[in-house]
Amino acid sequence: MTAALDNLKILDFSRVLAGPFATMLLADLGATVTKVERPGVGDDTRAWGPPHDADGVATYFDAVNRNKDSVVLDLGVPDDLARARALAAGADVVVENFRPGVMEGLGLSGPQLCAERPALIYCSITGFGSGDGAALPGYDLLIQALGGLMSITGAAGGEPQKVGVALVDVLAGLFAGVGILAALHHRERTGEGQLVEVNLLSSLLAALVNQGSAFTAGGVVPQRMGNAHPSIAPYELLATGDGELVLAVGNDRQFAALCHVVEDPELAADPRFATNADRVAHRAPLRAELEARLAHRSAPAWAAELTAARVPAGVVNDVGAAFALAASLGLDPIVELPREDGSPVAVTRNPIGLSATPPTYRTAPPRLPPA
The missing domain is CATH 3.40.50.10540 (Crotonobetainyl-coa:carnitine coa-transferase; domain 1)
Incomplete structure (x- = not known):
C-alpha cells in the first residue's frame, strides 16, 4: 500500500x-x-x-x-x-x-x-x-x-x-x-x-479559541471556573449518590431530555432554566436542583440512562479505562x-483515518546508536 x-x-x-x-x-x-x-x-x-x-x-x-x-x-x-x-x-x-x-x-x-x-x-x-x-x-x-x-x-x-x-x-x-x-x-x-x-x-x-475571543472580541478576561463552562450550562461534573457525573448539555433539547430522565420534566420549563442563557445566568441554583435529583443513583447508572436518551453524559475515566473504552468501541x-x-x-495509534493511504506502523522508537 x-x-x-x-x-x-x-x-x-x-x-x-x-x-x-x-x-x-x-x-x-x-x-x-x-x-x-x-x-x-x-x-x-x-x-x-x-x-x-x-x-x-x-x-x-x-x-x-x-x-x-x-x-x-x-x-x-x-x-x-x-x-x-x-x-x-x-x-x-x-x-x-x-x-x-x-x-x-x-x-x-x-x-x-x-x-x-x-x-x-x-x-x-x-x-x-x-x-x-x-x-x-x-x-x-x-x-x-x-x-x-x-x-x-x-x-x-x-x-x-x-x-x-x-x-x-x-x-x-x-x-x-x-x-x-x-x-x-x-x-x-x-x-x-x-x-x-x-x-x-x-x-x-x-x-484558547472561545476563551481567547472572549478577550479579543468581547473584552472579557476569563477566570478559573473549575469544571464549569463560561458559556454553557449544565456542562460540568455533578455529584450523584455515588461518584461524579459528567454532563455536557449543549442545547435545549438535551436539557429537556435530562429533566425527563431525572423525573422532573417541569424543570425544563422553569424560567430560570428555559434557555442556555438562562441556565448560565442561574448556574448555581441549576446545579443544586440537578444534584438533588441525582442523589439517589450512582454516576455510572445515570450515565447509561442519559446516554440512551441522547444526553451527553459519562464518568471520569482514568487513562487505563479510557484506553479500554476506545478498545470496546472498536477504535x-x-x-x-x-x-x-x-x-x-x-x-x-495515530488518530487520522485515511481510506486510501492510512498511517502505517513500521518501526519501534529507535535505540540510540553508538557514537
Whole structure:
C-alpha cells in the first residue's frame, strides 16, 4: 500500500516533544525521518523516566519517536557537522527546535540552507518566536503559565493549575505538521520551498479559541471556573449518590431530555432554566436542583440512562479505562511495534483515518546508536 508521504525525506534535529511529535505524525503517513541525536545521551526524553517500558526505555521517548531512524552526530565536530550538512542536502524537509541563532552558527539555519536549495522546506519551532522573545526558554509549563492557560485551569478561587500533559508542545507539533504539509502543497504547485515558523506561545494563544475571543472580541478576561463552562450550562461534573457525573448539555433539547430522565420534566420549563442563557445566568441554583435529583443513583447508572436518551453524559475515566473504552468501541487505540531484537513496544495509534493511504506502523522508537 502506498503511503501519503512516500518518498518524502525529513531530517529532524528537534528534541523533546513538539518537533518529534510533528515528525512522528509525518512518519506515520509514510515520510522517511532521520533523527539527529547527541552522542551518549541522545534526545533528552531518553532519560525522562520513570516510567520505562519492558526494555528499560523511557516511555516519554516511546511516545513520539516511532517510525524513525536515528543517527548520532556531534555538531561541534567538523566531520559530524559536514555529515549533517550532507544529510540536509538530501532532505525535503528539515525540522529543528534549537534556540534562535544556534543553527545559524552551525551554517544550518533556514535562510542559509534555503539559499542553497530553494526547494527546501525548513521548519523552526521556538518558545516565543525569533524576535524579542528569542532568548526566553520555551518549556511547556512556562508557556502554560505565561500564555494564560493556567489562569483558566483549576478551581474557582484556587491556585492556577497546569494541564496534566504537555499540551502546548502537542499543539505546536500539530501546527508545525500542518505548516509543513501546506508548504509541501505549495512546492508541488510552484517548486518553491519556504520557511515554516511555529512558536509555543502563539500556538497556545490560537488554541484558547472561545476563551481567547472572549478577550479579543468581547473584552472579557476569563477566570478559573473549575469544571464549569463560561458559556454553557449544565456542562460540568455533578455529584450523584455515588461518584461524579459528567454532563455536557449543549442545547435545549438535551436539557429537556435530562429533566425527563431525572423525573422532573417541569424543570425544563422553569424560567430560570428555559434557555442556555438562562441556565448560565442561574448556574448555581441549576446545579443544586440537578444534584438533588441525582442523589439517589450512582454516576455510572445515570450515565447509561442519559446516554440512551441522547444526553451527553459519562464518568471520569482514568487513562487505563479510557484506553479500554476506545478498545470496546472498536477504535484499536494501541499498536505494537517490534524492536530490533523482536521485543514489542506498545504505542498509541495515530488518530487520522485515511481510506486510501492510512498511517502505517513500521518501526519501534529507535535505540540510540553508538557514537
